[in-house]
Amino acid sequence: MxxxxxxxxxxxxxxxxxxxxxxxxxxxxxxxxxxxxxxxxxxxxxxxxxxxxxxxxxxxxxxxxxxxxxxxxxxxxxxxxxxxxxxxxxxxxxxxxxxxxxxxxxxxxxxxxxxxxxxxxxxxxxxxxxxxxxxxxxxxxxxxxxxxxxxxxxxxxxxxxxxxxxxxxxxxxxxxxxxxxxxxxxxxxxxxxxxxxxxxxxxxxxxxxxxxxxxxxxxxxxxxxxxxxxxxxxxxxxxxxxxxxxxxxxxxxxxxxxxxxxxxxxxxxxLVAPQIADLLTLDDAAFRKLFSGSPIKRIGRDRFVRNVLIAAGNGRDRGLITQIEALLADPAPVVRGAAIWALSRLAPDALLRARQRLLTEEQDPSVRAEWALVDAQVIAC
Known part of the structure; x- marks a missing residue:
């Protein structure tokens, strides 16, 4: 046996x-x-x-x-x-x-x-x-x-x-x-x-x-x-x-x-070395197409773009400012919040100019918390 x-x-x-x-x-x-x-x-x-x-x-x-x-x-x-x-x-x-x-x-x-x-x-x-x-x-x-x-x-x-x-x-x-x-x-x-x-x-x-x-x-x-x-x-x-x-x-x-x-x-x-600029433009359809058959698809477009925005904020490429500004009005709160943080790193003056309009319209508490962080930084400076 x-x-x-x-x-x-x-x-x-x-x-x-x-x-x-x-x-x-x-x-x-x-x-x-x-x-x-x-x-x-x-x-x-x-x-x-x-x-x-x-x-x-x-x-x-x-x-x-x-x-x-x-x-x-x-x-x-x-x-x-x-x-x-x-x-x-x-x-x-x-x-x-x-x-x-x-x-x-x-x-x-x-x-x-x-x-x-x-x-x-x-x-x-x-x-x-x-x-x-x-x-x-x-x-x-x-x-x-x-x-x-x-x-x-x-x-x-x-x-x-x-x-x-x-x-x-x-x-x-x-x-x-x-x-x-x-x-x-x-x-x-x-x-x-x-x-x-x-x-x-x-x-x-x-x-x-x-x-x-x-x-x-x-x-x-x-x-x-x-x-x-x-x-x-x-x-x-x-x-x-x-x-x-x-x-x-x-x-x-x-x-x-x-x-x-x-x-x-x-x-x-x-997927080996994608450009951050290209990934910031992904909507849901483009995200699904790019990551078809990939495990990345499971986290969804919103979480993914959140991650890309953090990478953008950690860089020094001011050429991304326009793309990031557009994401301040994204339908997903987690994206809007990450866009606030990224722009506060690359172009704080542009962010502050948009603050009053965007904060007045904002209802999500997590995004309002991001604006509060920006305010705290301004006060600290």
């Missing part, structure tokens, strides 16, 4: 490779209690920000067998999205917007989930086992499971680090009722390195292995729906969707070959 299971696992590994997975491992269907305890402490400390769904199903996240009592094994898989270019190359190019590497190609949810379903279907047929597939949209602790399955360890930036693929892995999980031999869990190999901690623009790491989502640029530009904390805006630079800084500086990336990246994640040319 053991030999048959070994053959099954070997065949499964081969099929996984044919689907584009470069990392494969098996974890037991139960996580150590410490994983759940760390999650609960993180939630109790409020470091998850507005991601309230993490609270509501925290117990199910704590271990696979709580989510699905019949699970015996978890097959953990990884697809590489290692970039061919340096994600930090745009850091000083104020006219260009920085989009996270993972979002420059096709939506990984669709790619990874499709491959997982085909692989799980084969396993169900061959082993007569029950299966469920997950790609970070369910209460599953993929990172802890990946470490348990030997794919890599959770680095000090809290993401998985692989000896072979660095910090560039998309993770997927297949829960199964089949009893498969688990791999040896990966050990931590970060050592004394703290490059990911030191590079973070917003100081989002209160301690190694612990991230405060409320300060994380990825969270702020993707998950956070309202106005971004004014204290953090100047620190965001030209990041408009996600942030690769802590991943990009990981020393283990030197072993990650861009050639291993799944072809679906190859960057679209127009």
């Amino acid at each position: 053991k030999r048959d299971k070994t053959k099954l696992v070997n065949a499964l590994r081969d099929r996984a490779a044919s689907e584009g997975f470069v990392a494969f491992g098996i974890a037991p269907g139960r996580l150590a209690p410490l994983a759940g305890a760390r999650l609960r402490q993180w939630l109790e400390d409020g470091l998850h920000g507005d991601m309230l769904w993490m609270e509501s199903r925290a117990n199910e996240r704590a271990s696979p067998d709580i989510l699905w009592p019949e699970v015996k094994s978890v097959i953990m898989l990884g697809m590489s999205y290692a970039p061919a270019h340096d994600p930090m190359i745009l850091a000083d190019q104020e006219d260009r917007a920085r989009i996270s590497v993972y979002a420059q190609g096709r939506d990984y949810h669709d790619v990874v989930k499709g491959a997982l379903k085909r692989l799980a279907g084969w396993l169900a047929h061959e082993a007569g086992a029950g299966v469920k597939v997950f790609v970070d949209t369910a209460p599953v602790m993929e990172k802890a499971l990946a470490q348990s399955a030997g794919l890599g360890w959770q680095g000090k930036h809290s993401n998985v680090v692989s000896r072979a693929h660095g910090s560039w892995l998309f993770l997927g999980a297949i829960y199964t009722t089949a009893e498969l031999e688990p791999a040896i869990a990966a050990g931590d190999s970060c050592g004394s390195c703290r490059a990911c901690q030191d590079i973070c623009p917003t100081n989002a790491f209160p301690a190694p292995y612990r991230v405060d989502a409320r300060r994380c640029i990825s969270y702020l530009t993707i998950e956070h729906k309202g106005p971004i904390d004014p204290e953090l805006r100047p620190l965001m630079g030209n990041h408009i969707y996600g942030c690769d800084d802590c991943l990009a500086v990981c020393p283990w990336n030197k072993f990650a070959a861009a050639a291993a990246a799944h072809k679906a994640f190859l960057p679209r040319a127009e």
